[in-house]
Amino acid sequence: MRFAGKSFVVTGAAQGIGRQVALLAGAEGAKLTLIDRSPLVDEVATEIKAAGGKAIAVLADLETFAGNQSALEAAHTKYGAIDILVTNVGGAIWMKPFQEFDEAQIEAEIRRSLFPTLWGTRAVLPYMLEQGHGTIVCVSSIATRGINRMPYSAAKGGVNALVKSLAFEVAGKNIRVNATAPGGTDAPPRAIPRGTHKQTAKDKKWIKQVVEQTVESSLMHRYGTLDEQADAILFLASDAASYITGTILPVGGGDVG
Secondary structure, three states: OOOOOOEEEEEOOOOHHHHHHHHHHHHOOOEEEEEEOOOHHHHHHHHHHHOOOEEEEEEOOOOOHHHHHHHHHHHHHHHOOOOEEEEOOOOOOOOOOHHHOOHHHHHHHHHHHOHHHHHHHHHHHHHHHHHOOEEEEEEOOHHHHOOOOHHHHHHHHHHHHHHHHHHHHHHHHOEEEEEEEEOOEOOOOOOOOOOOOOOOHHHHHHHHHHHHHHHHHOOOOOOEOHHHHHHHHHHHHOHHHOOOOOOEEEEOOOOOO
16 A cells, blocks of 8 residues: 555546556555546546545646646645646657658647646646655656657657756755656557547558567567556655656666667
8 A cells, every 4th residue: 555645646547557557556545636638537536436446537638737737736625735746648649750740740749748747747846845745757758769759759858858857956855756768558449549630551651660669679579568557657656766766767678768
């Protein structure tokens, strides 16, 4: 019960890694606030409560500062503190060579995979500073060195820089800031896909190249599981990592990004 009684916020909690983090943290006693823009997050909260856990679901657009502020205010109002924040929103919308991206697509990738973490960490800091402690775990990616996802790679590189700089800035305030950098991860098909565009034959070829590069770059030559990703996040969120801050932990079977 590593998180018994702790107010634990997970963003992007409706699907994938975020959902798995929420389920496992709930089983270990966390008082959860699950944030997503998809109503599917309500089902995750219901599942946790049915198993005897504590959880509320909050719908918010985390690509905006206002969305992060309102969601974190809801968490603080419900539980009186925010002990742990896992910022998990992100994911490549398109996979193709950089020269194939247009201006709007590049901006969309940055909004999706950098700003939810930038705004989330900024919005949570006043609460953590006031209470005198806090733990932040960001979800980055080993795709900072990968093909066909340049804008996404740049966004996650920004997340890594944020983690290192913010950890340095707030270490003396009893706040830890770390990140995991997941590699390829096996997960059920997304109920709501990251991109809604129809895939062409070229798109499928470029996605296949990403999969092949991801497997080849992993020393273990396989995708990870949702549990393998969530376990690393929960370790960094737990008191077992109390002397770890400013660290980007690759979780990619040996691929360090």
